Amino acid sequence: MEANLKEIVLNNSNDIVKMWLGEVEKHRKHDYTSSISDELFESTNREFVNVIFTSLEKQGATNDIEGFAERLINLGWPLSYLTDGMQAFRRVTINYILGQSTKVDTQYFSEVLGKVDEWVDPVINQLVNEYSGSWENIVSLQKVALQELSAPLIPVMENITVMPLIGTIDTERAKLIMENLLDGVIKHHADVVLIDITGVPVVDTMVAHHIIQAAEAVRLIGSTCILVGIRPEIAQTIVNLGIDLSKFPTKSSLKKGFESALELTNRRIEDIQSKNNEIEELVDSLDRE
């Protein structure tokens, strides 16, 4: 009986494939694959159905499925294409077998259902596992990448360091910012730290709270913190929220912040060009006399 069902399916694979292709084509109209070219869709369908049949023939031959899933993942095909395809295969096969047999009683019916499920479910499971595995991998990689970008500290000059912040600050990142900031200040012997929030889209009370705490901690270890990169709209929302940032200096741009950092460390930028000009003018005036 068992071998029988399998034989029916394998012997009539052409009919089943035809029905399956029709079914998949029907589903295609109203969804995701509309942007994929017809040839590619067709060849992928062919390959998919081949994979299904080989896995059916050699129960447990998982290499084909693995390779196929990997290629689709790389091409960016949605998982729903595969699950829809497998469900269509289940429907088509059951219909076909039932249509072929003359005696249809409940026992036979449930036997067919059970058998087809036994073929289809492992394949679906494997496909879903492949996909979710690759997603988890991507997510964890991006998490690491994000953490690397999170809170860099750049020593720009002796005693002056800059921490540019870009993107949303959540609790986890705020903690990282604080740690990196304090570590960096000690490591680089920084007298002044500039925190640049040009790239922070929204400054709400939580973000402000974390920045205030970080600045306060920097003050405790003997350095000065200057908050720079406050855009006009951010300045307005901070005022509206009623956040008090008067405990440490703030500047509109990194440039202005850097100038006052130089001032704090008793330095300034001088223009070499203008000095030369002065000397030239002096020489000129001497010549004239």
Add this chain to the structure above:
Amino acid sequence: MDFQSCVNIKKEWDIVGARQLGRDIAKKIGFGTVDQARIATAISELARNIYLYAGTGKVCFEAIEDINERGLRIVAMDEGPGIRDVSQVMEDGFSTSGGLGAGLPGVKRLMDDFDVISRQGEGTEVRVVKWLR
């Protein structure tokens, strides 16, 4: 009431999702950059309150298009423990979580209309409106 769209708040990153959607809608209605920043900040505060105090809830947005007025209504709903004393949380500097305590009073100043309905043990609903002018 028929809302244009809602964002469920379950994780900290949902706050960012709510904020981005709100900002997009505000941009579509025609708010300037300053008001967009105000709206995004207000959403951030409301969504964070849900995340911190109620755990889960949702933030809904509705574009108001009357003949003489246009604006954005934001409703933050949760079924958390509720607020014991609403007048107390509206004071600047009051916080039960060690924060700045500028959240709700700040939102009131950021937006034009502001309304809190809260029942202890049943939940909180904050409705705010920003008018376009």
